[in-house]
Amino acid sequence: MVTADDPFRILREELDAIAAAGLLRQRRIVDGKQQPLLHVNGESLLAFCSNDYLGLASHPALIAAARNAIENVGVGSGASHLITGHHRLHQELETALAAFVGLPRALLFSTGYMANLGIISALAGRGDAIFADKLNHASLNDAAVLSRADLHRYAHNDLAALEHQLEKSEARRKLVVTDAVFSMDGDLAHVPQLLGLCERHNAWLMLDDAHGFGVLGEHGRGALEHFNSCSPRIIYMATLGKAAGVSGAFVAGESDLIEYLMQTARTSIYTTAMPPALAAATLAALPIMRDEPERRMQLRRLAEILRTELRLKKWQLPPSATPIQPLIIGSGEDALRASEKLREQGILVPAIRPPTVPHGTARLRITLSAAHTEEDIRRLIHAIHHAEAEA
Ligand SMILES: *Cc1c(COP(=O)(O)O)cnc(C)c1O
Numbered sequence: 353m354v355t356a357d358d359p360f361r362i363l364r365e366e367l368d369a370i371a372a373a374g375l376l377r378q379r380r381i382v383d384g385k386q387q388p389l390l391h392v393n394g395e396s397l398l399a400f401c402s403n404d405y406l407g408l409a410s411h412p413a414l415i416a417a418a419r420n421a422i423e424n425v426g427v428g429s430g431a432s433h434l435i436t437g438h439h440r441l442h443q444e445l446e447t448a449l450a451a452f453v454g455l456p457r458a459l460l461f462s463t464g465y466m467a468n469l470g471i472i473s474a475l476a477g478r479g480d481a482i483f484a485d486k487l488n489h490a491s492l493n494d495a496a497v498l499s500r501a502d503l504h505r506y507a508h509n510d511l512a513a514l515e516h517q518l519e520k521s522e523a524r525r526k527l528v529v530t531d532a533v534f535s536m537d538g539d540l541a542h543v544p545q546l547l548g549l550c551e552r553h554n555a556w557l558m559l560d561d562a563h564g565f566g567v568l569g570e571h572g573r574g575a576l577e578h579f580n581s582c583s584p585r586i587i588y589m590a591t592l593g594k595a596a597g598v599s600g601a602f603v604a605g606e607s608d609l610i611e612y613l614m615q616t617a618r619t620s621i622y623t624t625a626m627p628p629a630l631a632a633a634t635l636a637a638l639p640i641m642r643d644e645p646e647r648r649m650q651l652r653r654l655a656e657i658l659r660t661e662l663r664l665k666k667w668q669l670p671p672s673a674t675p676i677q678p679l680i681i682g683s684g685e686d687a688l689r690a691s692e693k694l695r696e697q698g699i700l701v702p703a704i705r706p707p708t709v710p711h712g713t714a715r716l717r718i719t720l721s722a723a724h725t726e727e728d729i730r731r732l733i734h735a736i737h738h739a740e741a742e743a
Contacts, residue, residue: 386402388721397695399701400718400720400732401701401718401719402721405563405720406596406647407647411637413636413640414597425628426628429626432622432625433614434621437624439628441631441635442628445460445634450604453590454573454582459620461602463591463601464560468494469619472499472527475499475556475558476525479502480499480526481501483517483526483527484503487531491560496529501527511542514549515553526554527558528556530546531559532564532568533564539670539672543578544581560589561589562590562591565590567648570645584606589603592634596641598630598633599630647722648722650722657726657729657730658718658729664679664740665740666740676718677717677720678716678718679701680714683714687703687705687715688705691703693735693738693739694736697739698731699735702717703716
């Protein structure tokens with residue numbers, strides 16, 4: 353019986369409101385491997401929505417490394433890193449990650465979301481100030497709220513606005529936080545200029561390079577290599593579930609910074625260490641990321657084909673420096689319809705709608721992978737032309 357204080361009533365009302373706004377989400381069920389031709393909801397679709405940029409998620413070397421590790425050390429890590437969950441494979445991975453990105457030391461986290469919560473809430477607290485780009489990933493915003501520091505958000509990549517906020521701030525500790533590659537637009541933060549501002553105003557610069565690690569830079573070292581930036585005030589964070597093809601995340605930087613985070617970041621302390629087999633798989637991914645630049649070249653070539661051969665009449669293709677290519681449609685309904693038109697042609701590109709992106713900029717978010725072929729891209733282009741003509 354439903355009573356006035358039925359605790360489920362309020363949930364149902366909210367769900368009804370989400371549904372009425374057309375914003376109810378559904379999960380797609382995937383069978384088989386992560387690859388461009390994806391078996392999803394019982395049909396095979398050519399997918400342009402994974403973050404598996406280098407095509408490593410189903411790479412035989414990663415599979416073999418994970419399988420070997422499971423056979424030798426088991427599945428679960430059994431405890432948190434500070435108790436007995438820190439396996440030698442984790443230790444080796446932290447050393448390898450620091451070397452890979454060219455920073456003194458690294459610390460693992462189980463996910464990027466947890467890394468961001470842990471790093472930011474450890475480094476900033478009441479009375480401190482966080483300065484954040486308005487288009488930052490949700491986990492960075494949630495982290496700022498959790499930290500209880502004052503949060504100042506500046507317009508996307510608006511360095512003048514940030515400088516103004518830094519000048520006015522009297523906070524003891526200042527932390528500038530930004531996506532290095534913005535996840536919905538594929539554009540880059542202006543890292544050298546941000547670093548200059550942080551130096552002038554004695555602030556930390558935290559970079560979330562989830563989409564740059566493995567992708568940017570000649571050797572795939574990410575945003576720091578791309579911009580040739582280096583400074584002890586950089587707090588570098590990247591995830592292992594995207595280009596590295598596995599799962600997890602790390603922070604890298606000066607030795608004292610990493611020691612401090614190891615001692616104080618609560619999402620590292622109060623959680624079970626990632627399965628050591630995932631560390632083994634990531635250790636197998638790193639040499640491939642470094643020594644097979646042809647994967648990055650393939651990514652760039654595919655992006656170039658998409659950008660030069662797509663001829664749009666109504667929709668817009670904003671510039672992007674990465675394998676993330678938005679196609680701006682406008683209203684949420686139109687974006688959904690466009691996504692559906694592609695699906696009818698065997699292609700999966702999800703529609704991204706407000707509040708994930710600003711109103712009026714609902715879009716198709718295309719992500720490319722080195723595992724795609726030129727023929728895949730031409731199929732996509734053809735399908736987009738067809739969908740736009742019918743829109
Ligand atoms: C994916 C992503 C995260 C979260 O990483 P997970 O490992 O998936 O939790 C954080 N920041 C950005 C910018 C991301 O794109």
